[in-house]
Amino acid sequence: VAASIEVTDPRSGVVIGEIPVGDAASARQAVTQAAEAWPAWAALEQSDRCSFLRDGAEALEAELDSLVSIESKETGQAQDFVRGAISAAIDNWRHFATAAEGYDREPLASGGYIHRRSLGVAALIVPWNFPLLIAFRFLPGMLAVGNTVVWKPSERTPLSAIRAMEILEGVLPSGVATLLLGDGRAGRPLVEDDRVKLVALTGSTATGRFVAEESARRLRPVLLELGGKDAVIVDRDVDIEWAARLVADGCFTNTGQICTSIERVYVHRDIVEPFTDALVAIAEADWALIPEGGPMGPMIDRAQRDIVTRHIEDAVSQGAIVRTGGPGTDLPGAYLPPTVLSNVTHDMEVMRQETFGPVAPIMAFDTREQAFALAEDSDYGLSLSVLSSDEAMFSRAESADVGTVWLNTWHSYADGAIHQPGRSSGSGAVGWRGRQFLDAVSAPTFFGDPARDRDH
Numbered sequence: 001v002a003a004s005i006e007v008t009d010p011r012s013g014v015v016i017g018e019i020p021v022g023d024a025a026s027a028r029q030a031v032t033q034a035a036e037a038w039p040a041w042a043a044l045e046q047s048d049r050c051s052f053l054r055d056g057a058e059a060l061e062a063e064l065d066s067l068v069s070i071e072s073k074e075t076g077q078a079q080d081f082v083r084g085a086i087s088a089a090i091d092n093w094r095h096f097a098t099a100a101e102g103y104d105r106e107p108l109a110s111g112g113y114i115h116r117r118s119l120g121v122a123a124l125i126v127p128w129n130f131p132l133l134i135a136f137r138f139l140p141g142m143l144a145v146g147n148t149v150v151w152k153p154s155e156r157t158p159l160s161a162i163r164a165m166e167i168l169e170g171v172l173p174s175g176v177a178t179l180l181l182g183d184g185r186a187g188r189p190l191v192e193d194d195r196v197k198l199v200a201l202t203g204s205t206a207t208g209r210f211v212a213e214e215s216a217r218r219l220r221p222v223l224l225e226l227g228g229k230d231a232v233i234v235d236r237d238v239d240i241e242w243a244a245r246l247v248a249d250g251c252f253t254n255t256g257q258i259c260t261s262i263e264r265v266y267v268h269r270d271i272v273e274p275f276t277d278a279l280v281a282i283a284e285a286d287w288a289l290i291p292e293g294g295p296m297g298p299m300i301d302r303a304q305r306d307i308v309t310r311h312i313e314d315a316v317s318q319g320a321i322v323r324t325g326g327p328g329t330d331l332p333g334a335y336l337p338p339t340v341l342s343n344v345t346h347d348m349e350v351m352r353q354e355t356f357g358p359v360a361p362i363m364a365f366d367t368r369e370q371a372f373a374l375a376e377d378s379d380y381g382l383s384l385s386v387l388s389s390d391e392a393m394f395s396r397a398e399s400a401d402v403g404t405v406w407l408n409t410w411h412s413y414a415d416g417a418i419h420q421p422g423r424s425s426g427s428g429a430v431g432w433r434g435r436q437f438l439d440a441v442s443a444p445t446f447f448g449d450p451a452r453d454r455d456h
């Protein structure tokens with residue numbers, strides 16, 4: 001049995017680090033550490049916890065360059081891209097330091113107040129596509145309300161988390177945040193531990209079901225952001241060049257490895273041919289691979305690339321046409337060029353399963369209802385983008401079973417927005433900052449009005 005897991009650079013396949021595989025004993029120990037640290041952390045004044053968060057932001061910011069360099073190596077993403085993601089991640093520490101001030105006590109106009117308390121030990125299970133951004137979407141808010149956290153990074157990208165924890169250990173009280181290294185062999189016993197009172201997972205639907213089942217048994221809340229198969233509807237009245245650029249961003253940013261990447265493209269039949277030509281031209285001109293002088297990084301590893309290759313090959317075997325890209329590059333590492341497919345149908349894996357790669361499969365539609373029927377014919381429901389100038393299209397989008405609808409845009413976020421995934425894409429208010437997130441990681445207790453009760 002292997003005692004360690006190698007971490008590789010996806011650009012070259014070269015080994016850049018090694019971590020333990022993890023086991024039940026290491027998970028148990030991490031939870032014990034978090035459980036022991038919890039009472040003192042929860043007993044602090046809210047404002048004291050907020051000052052720790054501010055110190056955390058400062059300490060992380062001082063080491064931004066080293067975090068960027070490590071995360072860029074383990075994900076294969078360009079340094080500028082990583083810098084943007086980690087800067088936003090660090091900003092979350094400041095955001096929650098401010099948002100949580102006074103949060104624990106909410107007076108009610110009709111008497112009494114709501115006190116919000118921590119849940120206890122929270123498990124934070126993070127994937128590899130944005131290692132620190134996703135971790136810090138949750139960690140500072142969980143800490144702000146008084147939880148302690150066991151943070152399990154993905155086995156593919158643990159190095160930035162290791163560095164971040166070294167930095168945070170100099171700031172946070174011992175045991176308040178604990179890193180648990182390893183793969184599912186560490187993640188599984190973490191989720192099975194009765195002392196864990198909340199689990200937040202960003203990852204696959206299969207792992208999400210496991211977390212949900214284990215948590216249902218324990219009547220424990222979960223925050224699950226899982227797979228997606230997000231659609232875009234491109235109406236006939238749009239500027240074709242503009243729409244093709246926006247769809248290219250949605251399909252190819254981070255090599256298609258974003259939970260809300262666009263994975264299905266429905267285009268009005270009147271413009272489907274010129275739109276497809278425009279998307280192909282943009283893919284070839286603006287989305288070349290890094291070794292060929294373009295901006296597009298590799299996939300996280302060859303195993304993920306094999307999934308994407310299988311989806312493309314399944315589509316082609318059933319009649320899809322590769323308009324550009326496709327598997328077969330002989331570059332080192334895990335590269336796969338931006339790929340545009342036409343002539344696809346809903347029987348193909350590329351339209352049904354999460355592809356999580358740089359693929360734009362295009363289908364034509366004739367009517368608004370047909371466009372929405374296609375978009376809604378999916379097991380998943382993270383987001384939907386609608387590109388149109390027809391108000392009726394936007395109204396129709398209000399009944400779609402998805403957590404987020406983007407009108408004439410893709411991937412725009414706002415503080416306080418809630419992104420509650422639909423269908424098999426997850427559950428819980430996995431919002432972006434904001435009060436709803438704090439509500440999701442704490443528990444309310446109502447206190448009756450002491451002034452009124454005194455008379456009885």
Ligand code: NDP
Pocket residue numbers: 125126127128129152153154155156182183184186187188189191202203204205206207208210225226227228258259304307354355356
């Ligand atoms: P996983 O769900 O396997 O991994 C996500 C996290 O969960 C990782 O930290 C992983 O650890 C951990 N994990 C795995 N098994 C268990 C378990 N039984 N109990 C607790 N934790 C566990 O996703 P993958 O990384 O394998 O990616 C597979 C697919 O998931 C992708 O192709 C994509 O479709 C989807 N995905 C979606 C993401 C999103 O943003 N919504 C992000 C990443 C993936 P470890 O990796 O160390 O095994």
